Amino acid sequence: MFSTVAPAKAGAAGRTRRSRFATNPAAPAFAGATILALLLATPALADGLIDNVNGITLDEQGRVQRFTGLVIGDDGKVKALLDRRDKRPKELDWREDGRGQTLIPGLIDAHGHVLGLGFQATSLDLSGTKSLAEAQAAIKAWADANPSGSWIVGRGWNQEAWGLGRFPTAADIDAVVPDRPVWLERVDGHAGWANSAALRAAGVTAKSVSPAGGRIEKTAAGAPGGVFVDAAMQLVQKAVPQPLPRERDAALVKAQDILLSSGVTATADMGTSPQDWAAIRRLGDAGGLRIRIFSYADSLDTLTTIAGNGPTRWLYGDRLRMGGVKLYADGALGSRGAWLKAPYADAPKETGLGFLTDDQLQNQMSRAAMDKFQVAIHAIGDRANSQALDAIDELSQTYKGDLRWRIEHAQIVDPVDIPRLARAGTIASMQPVHQTSDWRMAEARLGPNRLVGAYAWRSVLDGGGRLAFGSDYPVENPNPFVGWAVAISRVDAQGQPPGGWYPQQAVTREQALKAFTIDAAYASFAETKVGRLAPGMQADFLLLANDPLLASPGELRAMRPNETWVGGKRMFKR
């Protein structure tokens, strides 16, 4: 089903076989002209054409451009966009009939977790469960189906989706799997749920203390209840066996397949570990890396070990680069780790968890910026966002130039802080689909008066800021069409709430497309390579049955690509 990186095989649409030779388009200089030089200098010999498409791209200003044919060079880059009147090239190496499909630039996810997606897909996934009982049944079924091996590791639970009204407990798992350690991460990765066997294996007792930036959920008696939030997760996680390299390699390939089949041709990886990087390089070395990965290291140590003195080169034909580091200012809203300026509406003694002091945050940012690495700061609560903006303002005194600071999520921002994004050229890397997953929970956590700056995409744009869209997979489904539909409508899969949630924050179809393409690329210094279809840019595109600029939100939400092309080669076909 999936093509390899090698040139695509001849398809039903009458393709001639592609030339494999002389990939360097610059003709060599011989002492004395030869027929050879003349032949090589004839570009048309190596081009391809996808014709008869409803072609859409945005220009650098974000205005829609339309075309009906796309000429691709044998270097995998766009050669030309043809409209209806243009003559088609005569000398073509291959030609595809687009059959009236809509062709758009490949969509770019500015915030995902590649290996996380892969591991979720290859391990116990509780993200579909609608009740604690359903989750317990799934855990038991997995244990029965996977009797060998000690630990059961999984992900995806969300007590809000269960309507539980409380965190789950160790006893809830003990009831179905008492004899093996079980460790399950919450859907957002910001909390973990252990059974008693896992607590014993990790040596966690009533005397255990959470590190700063974390919280052990306790029973009324003061014993560990089974759930660990943010930094406290480490207390159990350190006992969980690491995945084997072959499991990591398999997870990576699976993630790549999922993303390409969803229409994602490039993605940021927000927190690449040394093991993740090595797995991606193994795949790239083998010629199997098909998607483009913009890597952000999971720590300064990982960053400087791997990248050295500054961002790496673009590797594997513009498919991989480590350009910066992921930092965390706070936790997540659902687990009350997001750091707020005022207490949680539903937990008046809590304001969340600020992970770093101002000095710590600025020191880490400084270490990155001094070597021209990019900084991506996770900030969900309004207090965390203002801390991040303060830090950016402070460091911008020292570090000049095109640094492209990023705030990831920027989920709950005090409206007075929103204009500060544009002032420093900071990119708001936001994930529309969070809004529809979270809106009821957000209302509970924040009360009615703090929602003005929540998931405030339109306000960011109106304030002059730049918006990069993504999904935060596997916390959410990676499907970019769902994000696109939500971005324009503010309604969830059930069309709730009617008319959209704070619909004044919706953006236009074109604005959302720009955030899922050009500005997602810009957010990773990739805007000269991907994000638009124009001569010299990579030929990354999707073929769709329908036109997303005309579709209703419901139709848009349901879209899947018929084909996904990366670097002028077909990488997925439905």
Add this chain to the structure above:
Amino acid sequence: MFSTVAPAKAGAAGRTRRSRFATNPAAPAFAGATILALLLATPALADGLIDNVNGITLDEQGRVQRFTGLVIGDDGKVKALLDRRDKRPKELDWREDGRGQTLIPGLIDAHGHVLGLGFQATSLDLSGTKSLAEAQAAIKAWADANPSGSWIVGRGWNQEAWGLGRFPTAADIDAVVPDRPVWLERVDGHAGWANSAALRAAGVTAKSVSPAGGRIEKTAAGAPGGVFVDAAMQLVQKAVPQPLPRERDAALVKAQDILLSSGVTATADMGTSPQDWAAIRRLGDAGGLRIRIFSYADSLDTLTTIAGNGPTRWLYGDRLRMGGVKLYADGALGSRGAWLKAPYADAPKETGLGFLTDDQLQNQMSRAAMDKFQVAIHAIGDRANSQALDAIDELSQTYKGDLRWRIEHAQIVDPVDIPRLARAGTIASMQPVHQTSDWRMAEARLGPNRLVGAYAWRSVLDGGGRLAFGSDYPVENPNPFVGWAVAISRVDAQGQPPGGWYPQQAVTREQALKAFTIDAAYASFAETKVGRLAPGMQADFLLLANDPLLASPGELRAMRPNETWVGGKRMFKR
């Protein structure tokens, strides 16, 4: 002075410009033949020739083959060896006149520390010092010349070379540099020497305890004296700042230059750290890796993180591969860390340091072997060597196939153990130049009765074992011609002792050449790529003023290459 990886510029010898196109020698298949295809299929268009040489290589059996011309394909591999009678090809892309120089295969160092060599060359180097006073003067001079920066870090001291009769002390450094922490590694990397400021910075006191496998040298009063042996080095090392990435990158380039100018075209790296690997990949990604590096990870964790499920591919055109892991069974002889069956002659209460229990060693070897990684075990003392051989015998029951176990150094081997090398196909990776550096010290450490199996190269071969030679740089000078001279003569630079030290252990010139080429390649699964000049092998070779097979040991010791070629490109020219 040094060429880059790009094709060499036209030289004085009348070279025509090389073709840059169509590096894939397999002509493409076109539907319909074209002139293009015919032209590409003509191999001679892309070949080069080095003519008029006294060409020497060994065949697979180690027999000398001679030739006068070497034809190299544009893929950088040997096309043909021509003798005097053979017609020279007419269609050549370039041609060099060897002017009667001797051409031999590039020499391969089967045991070195690439970044160690580079750091030594770019930091305080005490390896030439002949007395404590000279070392103190060098330390002071370095401190004066490098006033900024806190720590002074250096390497290369050897109290035996100073004739000191004891280890140096912290007070010895305090006398010249009292106010900055100083940390100096012994020449063999198996001991470290700190001043008082370093002890304070690292928090080392009279209460500090050495980890297993190490020793804190103490004063009569029981306080730390300043020297830390083997595992105890960590007590201070953990406080030493890591090199910056740019320092590591500079060290790598420097090491490469030193090796190529010495005539080394490929080397094993015996203990690659994650930072080292990343630096080598950065250089390779930039097209700057000229030498070939056979990497052995510094730990199982490094190995599985980087390589995953098994040895990596060959990267950068057969220039880099991580194929195995470096383990340590004991320390070094000079610091009495080598693990002996009977006590040291000059320290009757000590038998040295066995670093691992039998179980630990076998478990680590097993973890590597189960994924077909190679294992290289440092074993210097006779007890360590027999432990390693026991472990190999044990694991060979479980792990079949072509595993190529390696023992590094195999320096002092009980004669009864020597035949066990061949039985399991174990490779003895030995460094001839150790013998001449060590012989007086070895006599002191071992007494007269345990020298039969010391540096016993001939016995290894006679026992049917395979010998891979190297230098263990930067513990020793990387110059392979010095090692070659010692291997055949058993005398040091001063010709001592007369007639050689236990000269029955000398090998022939051809045997030494085989150990520095074919079998060094075999020791890293590279024998189909390098080590011999034959069609299909990489064109890695040296041009020398004289014939090493005819030279006296003194002449051989002094040899340096006029030119060093790797992959059919000139990488060094004197």
